[in-house]
Each structure stands twice: as C-alpha cells, then as structure tokens.
Amino acid sequence: MGTLNINHELDDQIFNTINPLDPEEFRRQGHKIVNFLADYYQSIEQYPVCSQVNPGYLQKIVPNSAPNNPESLDKILKDVERDIIPGLTHWQSPNFFAYFPSSGSTAGFLGEMLSVGFNVVGFNLISSPAATELESIVMDWFGKMLNLPNCFLFASGGGGVLQGTTCEAMLCTIVAARDQMLRKISRENFGKLVAAHIAGIDPGNFRVIPTIKANEYTLCPKSLRLAILNDLKEGNVPLFLCATIGTTSTTSVDPLRLLCEIAKEFGIWVHVDAAYAGSACICPEFQVFLDGVENANSFSLNAHKWFFSTLDCCCLWVKDPSALTNALSTNPECLRNKVTELNQVIDYKDWQIALSRRFRALKLWLVLRSYGVTNLRNLIRSHVNMAKHFEGLIAMDKRFEIFVPRKLAMVCFRISPLVLSQVSTKFDDEKEVNMFNTKLVESINSCGKLYLTHGVVGGTYIIRFAIGASLTHYRHVDVAWKVIQDHANAMLNQGYV
C-alpha cells in the first residue's frame, strides 16, 4: 500500500487547507451572511428600486477569469455591496410595485436554508422519504386552505406537486393532455393537435382568443366555443385550454364554470393558471374565483408570487396523477428500488420534467406553520386593502383613470385620454396617449423611488401598480402616489407635451 499512502498524506494536506463543509467554518460564515442580509433589509429603501446601471457594467469591473487562490468572505461581501447590489432591482423593497410581487419572508428563507443545508435530491421516495411525504402533506394542507374540491387531494385520488415555475407546470400538463389524446386518436394525427409549442405542437396550431374590455378582458365562453367549432371543422383536434384566474395584464378572472363546461363537452384538458391570484383564495371571500374548478383537470399557483415563499415554488394540483405519470415516468436502473416496486408510493420525478428535485416542501411548511392560516389570510387582505386605498387616491385625481375594475391587490390606471385631449389635439390619437403614459412610467422608474411596470390590453398602454412586497405598508403606497403625481405634474405642466 506504499503508493496509496503517499496520496493519502498529500490529500490530508488538501483537506486540512480546504474542508468545504467544515461545520465550524460553516457556522462562522453562515452568521456573517445572515447579518449581511438583515442589514440589507434594514437599508433596502436607500437603493434605487430599479437598477440604474448600464448594460455591460459588471464585465468592466470584474476579472476575466476565476481566481487561482481563495478569497475571503469579507472581501467577497464587499464586492457584493460595491458591484452586485447596484446591479440589482430590489424586488424585496417596499417600493417595488412592478410585475407581480416576489414575496419573500423570513420563514420562506429559513425553509430554503434547511432545504439547501440538507441538500437531498428527492427524485423518488427512497432517496429521502421525508421530502416526498412532506410535499404530499403540505400540498393537501394548502389544497384544503384553498377549499379545492377533494378530487384534487391525495385522499381522493388526486394530488399536488411542487414545481419550479408555472411554465414547467404548464408544459407537464400539456404533455399529459397530449399523450392522453394520442392514445385516443392515433399518432398520425399529431399535426392536428391544437395547443402549445415546446411540446412539439405546431406554433400555427396555437389559438389566442381575443378578449374585450366589455368583458373585462376575460375569455368569453362564446368565443371559446366558436374557436373550437372552427378547429373541428378543419379537422383539427382541440387539446388544451388554459383558463386564467388573475391575468398578468389586468388580473382578470376567466369564467371558469362556463369554460370548463364547454371544454368537457369536447374532451379538452383544462388547466387553471392562478399563478398570482391563487394565493388569495385562502380567504373565503375570494374563493368564488375558483367556482367550477371541479371540472378542470389541473390547477396551479405560484407560492413565490404572493405566498411568502421565495423563488421558486409553483404548486400544481391534478385530478388524475396517472395522466402526468403516464406521460413523464422514467425508470432508469440506477433508481430502481424495492419500495417503488412493492408499494404504491409517489416518486415525484414522474410528476415533472427533471429527475433531480429540491426539497421545496420545507419552505412552504415553514411559511404555513410560522405564520398560521389566520395571519396569512390577513396579510393577503392587507395588500388588497392597500390596493383599495391606492384606488381611492387615484379616484380623487381626475387626471387619472382606473382602466379596469380592481379585483385584488393590483390597480391598472393611466393618465386619462380626456384630460390629455384638452391639452393638445394630438392626443386624439390613441398612440400618443400610449406614448405619454409610457414616458410617465419611464420618468417614474428612472428616479429610483419606486418601480412599476406596464401592460398593453386591446391596444391600450396601462400602468400596473402591484402591491404585495412583504415590506410594503400604507406609507409606501402614499409616497408612491405622491411621486406618480409629481411626475405627472411635471409632464403635464412643464411643457413636456
């Protein structure tokens, strides 16, 4: 064993220099990062909300290759402060009203830390039973909080799974729907399937059904039926309908019950995308949004949007898990094991695209337990109340108009075209109205005091004000409104027009 011993000693030296998971070093450095982040939250309001750096800024200030020798955490954290933070858009800032919120929380953070610390790869039950079991349990807990019909819960043959994003959840359900349909019609008819792209379906076979303002931009059942009948007439096979509870542009809520009835008639898979609004349905007063969901095949929401769970955490429930597993199962020899073969256990790898998977359930479990259902409902309600408050502020300033009725914690508004047309006749052109509102948003965002984004519906540019960052409170909403008014004043009064 002579030569083996020589390696041994050399390697001992390496290990003594760098032990990548030395518990005491982990403890020492872990505390430093906790303090760094706590200080960041303390001072978060001092940064411009939307990063003001120019593209390519970082390349100019960092070395062009990795260092050969170790650098200390203190040095790295100084660089984070000097080089990285200015390049961040601060999604956790109380003055972040853009897109939809990415609502972090202490409990969500702690759950992630536990998950990252354990660092298990929960592809199947045996690889870490607690990961699979806790996930099934919290998905049933959450399903009950949402008052989802029993058919989506494990006890009644359905079930839930945590995925990364809605995109993944949609892809999985489309693939499930596709394979279910291909078992009915033959594979030669693949080209006739009408749905979405990554799953191989012809982009030309994807139908976007227009919505109108009179219906608050919801999907109209009549239009759906017409589109289906048209496709059938042309020999196509309508496959998959995505109904949305809380659309991105305007948080519109599609009439689920009516849409599901039509889809059922034609054997179409219905997925309910409640990425943003789903979380609100833990409050009984919002559960009306889900009326009819018992006729859908699948339902998803993003807990990382408005449920205090950090990115990523998409909750997907299905009525028939076998539709998913029939389409997505893999059985590589290296993962074969007695438990899977003997028992009817859940191997979550068969519920998603990827084999490897994070232990995301810990995050949701910590959020649910640390805050409790009552407080979670009240937090959601407080955001909705702040949005009501903001809506009230807008209503008092006649230069602005609310564009669609507010449903939850997002308000869509713009400078009124009537007001603008009194300023100049050029605003009789809708494009000019849109341009004015575009410039207003750019002006507001470049001051760094708040960040908001826009949508375009039916050709109209609208300003979106989405409340839900965990640190946001009334005073932030009031200041934001003042800033918006100031920028509008400047543009309306100081010759901008």
Place this chain on the structure above:
Amino acid sequence: MGTLNINHELDDQIFNTINPLDPEEFRRQGHKIVNFLADYYQSIEQYPVCSQVNPGYLQKIVPNSAPNNPESLDKILKDVERDIIPGLTHWQSPNFFAYFPSSGSTAGFLGEMLSVGFNVVGFNLISSPAATELESIVMDWFGKMLNLPNCFLFASGGGGVLQGTTCEAMLCTIVAARDQMLRKISRENFGKLVAAHIAGIDPGNFRVIPTIKANEYTLCPKSLRLAILNDLKEGNVPLFLCATIGTTSTTSVDPLRLLCEIAKEFGIWVHVDAAYAGSACICPEFQVFLDGVENANSFSLNAHKWFFSTLDCCCLWVKDPSALTNALSTNPECLRNKVTELNQVIDYKDWQIALSRRFRALKLWLVLRSYGVTNLRNLIRSHVNMAKHFEGLIAMDKRFEIFVPRKLAMVCFRISPLVLSQVSTKFDDEKEVNMFNTKLVESINSCGKLYLTHGVVGGTYIIRFAIGASLTHYRHVDVAWKVIQDHANAMLNQGYV
C-alpha cells in the same frame, strides 16, 4: 377617506403582529438556523445514511391541516429533528457513496442564501442586470477553466446559461435542434424526427444504441453510423445525438471526436452530457475526455453533482445561442423594455423553458472565489485518489472483481461469479449472481453505516461506489470497505448461500 382610514388601522395591527420580513426577526431566526445546520453537520455521522423509515411514516405523525395560529421556530426545529431528519437520506454524510454525490459546501450554501435573500426574478436583463451579467461572467470563467473551445464562450459568439437540471438542458437543446431542423425540412416531416419524447417526438423514434463491455460500454462510432443509415433508409430524419462523458452506470466516456465527426456528416445536433464527469475537466489531466467537443453543439455539466454547488445548478454552454433563443423566445408585453429593444442584451428567459429564474450565478461565483481554481482541482483529485485507494483495497480481496476500469471517483465492482460458482453450482446462472449482489447491497444499506447503489449493464448487476460527498475522507472509505467485507463474509460464510 374615512373608510380608508379604518382599513389602515386594522392593517397596522396585522402588520405589527406579523411582519414577514422584519430585519431583526430575520437576523434572530437566521442565526438559529445556521446553528441548527452547523450542529447537523457536526453530528451527521450518527444518523443511518439511508433513511430507515417505512413509507407513510410522516402522515401518521403530523396534523392533517395547516395550523391557524403561528408556531415558534423552536417548536418547528424540534419537529424537524424528531420527524423530518429520520426521514432524510443524508446526502451530505461522509458515508454517502450512492448515485452520484450532491456535493454541498459552505460557499455554495452562502451563495444560495444571498440569492434567496435578494430573491430577484431575473427573467431578463432589466429585471436585475447583475443576475444576468454575473451569470455570463461566471459561465465564461468556468468555460475557460474547463478549457472549452472559445466557440462556447460569449466572447466568440457562444455562451453559457445556468439551468436547474440536465433534463431541462437536454429538453432545451432538443427543442432547439428540432426547430432548426424543421426550418430545413418542412413541418409535415415532423413524424420522421428521431429523438426524444417531451418535445413531442414519437417515443418509437427514440434510438437506444447498445454498448458492449469490450468497448467499456461507450457508444461505438460504427454502431452510430449504422443506426443513422438505417433511419435514413426508412425515410426518417436523425436529429439529435446525446454523447455522454461519464455515464451514470459506469462513468464511461464516449469517443467524442469520432461521434461528432459522424454527426456532422449528417447534420445532427450533438449534445455532450457531462453531468457528473464534466467538473473533473477543470484538471488538465482529465481534459482529454473533451477532445473533439469543438464539433459538438452543446455541452452541459451539473455543478450540483461534483462542483460544491448545492442543488440545483446545471451549466449549459452552446455554440449558437440563437438556435436556443429562436426556439424558446417569448415576448410578453409586460416584460417589454427599452434595454432589450435597443441593445443586444441577454435575456436569459429565452435560453430556458421557464420565464422566472433564480440568481444561481451567485452560488457558482462564491464557490469559485472562496476556494479558488487550485483548491478546486485538488479537491476533485483527492476524490479520484480516494477512489484509486478503494480500487486498491478491492484488488487485494480476490472474492471481489472490478467490473470496468475506473475513470474518475466511482468504482464499479461485484462479488466475483468465479468465487460464487465455487460455493454453489446455482451461481453458474448469471441471474443468481445478480441476486447475490443485490442482496449484498440491501444488507449493507439496511445497516445504515453507509449507502451505495447499483447499476445494471449488459445484464450484469454491479455495485457502484461513488466518492464525492464533501465530508468524505480516507477513513470513511476504509470503514466502508470494512463494512462491505463484513456483509460479504456474513453472506458467504454463514449459510446465506
């Protein structure tokens, strides 16, 4: 504003009860979790490596709905200790030799904490420029460390992206290859594409080309050419070849240069899957594995396997990013922005399936800087040396045979059929030999002192011993070998046979 003020006061009460991101509460609880995890690493060897719980254990001990009221972190952590930890398989244990490692590290953990703490959603450049820019920078750093040809680096028109898993990376590249091909042939020929399933390609058009022991289970260029010619003869369109550097079963290394030459001749996209072995290629002595990669289209490795970055972190490089973005771009109005429209910037959402994305680059950046290239190479080498050492131990015990030559830090072995056939003639049947080795693995794993898994190649059951957990050192390998011998002794000598 009377009614508005009433809401205001009620909500103040809620916010005073629960502020989900209060900095001082974050600090207090964050320190608790750091200590909890440091203590876990200190005591990790006391737990059975592979969880010994029975399926369904957790359901029996937790409540069947989420609590209405908050519970304290101390109570939750007690439950983690009592209820969750027994259900974990301890991937970070130094006695974990199963599957491939999931190599955690302090630096990887800290990077995740920063990423989770900032909790930005980096779909495009503007949503947090630092997230996109740091990702491009570290991918170029890493590419240079691997000595990847320049054509995979941003400076030369290629580029890298961090995805969750190899499965996602493969799906993205298959979709890119598919759409590139569909622009050449027409969409009517979709059914003739030969490749993989989620992307819509007929499972019947997926070719598994057999490998043999004489070639160390690598993909033989002759067999590849034959399979391609066969498909062409039948009017099919070969689309996508996955060459593997370090297969799961035996860490075999496909002859990349020869395979790429054939693929090039037929216009086939080559993806190089180096999920496990890729990390080793930061050591110049292993870069020979990548010989010929300049003729591949894409290359990926999992930094969460053997590069001290916690799950999930798959590094994907492509030579032609536009092939990816042509297939995967989306442009919803809500994400439109001046920077994207005016500049040639990277919007990473167009390089992957999902829209939302974590700031994974921080993790890789902290690993590279905290350890430095020299130490990272030495850590990889120390794992390879430990595997050599283990191989040496096996070679001295004639009851065992090494099944395929060791390439990196994984050793494939089994109880020799020759030895077994001296014990009983029933072992002239290969199935009985496999069964004996299966029982040996089950016996070892059920004792909890170590965890290893198996593979099956060419009908032969092999025991895999994969070294790479960050806490593993020679003493753990020595003890593991002793345990394996003890279980083999018991089975061979005490009448098991």
